[in-house]
């Protein structure tokens with residue numbers, strides 16, 4: 001029903017990924033480059049969201065706003081309907097993006113020098129939230145077994161047992177691999193946090209894009225006991241592509257825990273919401289589920305195209321993803337180092353993210369963002385093939 005084949009002019013919207021200035025200055029590429037770096041999608045936003053924003057814009061009043069009950073109802077309903085998670089209005093706090101919220105969380109619940117745990121490879125802002133605030137970063141590397149990531153519970157426990165770790169920033173589903181953690185794995189994470197009194201900050205931003213044959217479990221459904229000792233970070237920005245509205249929300253059931261973050265947000269004047277974000281999220285959650293489901297199927301097909309394509313390149317191994325629109329590819333048999341990898345993609349006129357961006361343990365990998373119209377994806381893959389063949393000859 002929706003046209004995901006439609007190529008829209010993302011340069012017209014100053015999309016960061018497509019900006020000619022960024023392509024030139026950051027990647028040394030020309031205007032014809034196809035960007036595959038940033039984790040956003042290249043489809044037109046769901047019609048209901050566009051209409052909601054246009055309608056709100058037509059009011060002609062963009063001053064400070066108040067969050068209507070309709071917003072909380074939409075959020076509560078979405079969490080219940082799609083994730084079978086029962087949440088209450090008081091638990092929800094709208095914030096200005098997950099990335100900045102992670103900074104506030106680290107500031108609120110830890111002191112200088114305290115430890116914060118993450119699993120690596122990790123989305124770099126997880127580490128930035130720790131080191132920018134002079135906290136100590138503890139990394140527990142994921143285990144890559146048969147081209148699939150697993151949590152190293154023994155290692156995580158040994159780190160928590162030091163008593164230094166106060167907060168665990170956990171990514172579920174995982175970026176960059178798209179790995180969905182099983183109920184049992186989530187339970188073990190929660191139990192460790194309970195045992196060592198570590199606050200679990202669960203970033204579920206990628207959960208909106210789960211492929212049909214996969215089962216995603218939200219953290220509190222795996223282990224209800226962790227509810228009192230955790231923060232759920234949610235955002236419409238991946239599934240509905242609303243990153244430019246700079247809005248996300250946290251859900252914190254425990255009142256004492258919640259008040260600590262609310263104080264920190266108050267100190268930083270995180271008050272009135274973004275004027276267009278509230279109607280956009282309402283329209284996303286109440287009216288765009290069918291759009292999202294179709295988009296997920298389209299992206300799943302894109303991934304199949306990517307898997308098939310890389311079968312032609314024996315030096316590359318794509319890690320099968322359970323969710324999201326990212327292809328995480330092991331290229332250590334292909335490129336001797338990241339300079340070589342970068343040179344290859346520059347020659348192909350494509351952008352990508354080098355594995356070392358992901359804090360640690362990502363070296364030898366490349367991440368390609370593949371949530372794009374098929375035509376663009378095929379063109380990008382063709383460029384890879386051309387350069388690959390050229391180099392082989």
Ligand SMILES: Cc1ncc(COP(=O)(O)O)c(C=O)c1O
Pocket residue numbers: 039096097098099100123171175203205206235237243247248
């Ligand atoms: C794991 C993870 N968390 C957070 C974000 C960004 O969230 P937001 O747009 O709400 O700041 C991303 C974006 O790629 C992400 O991958």
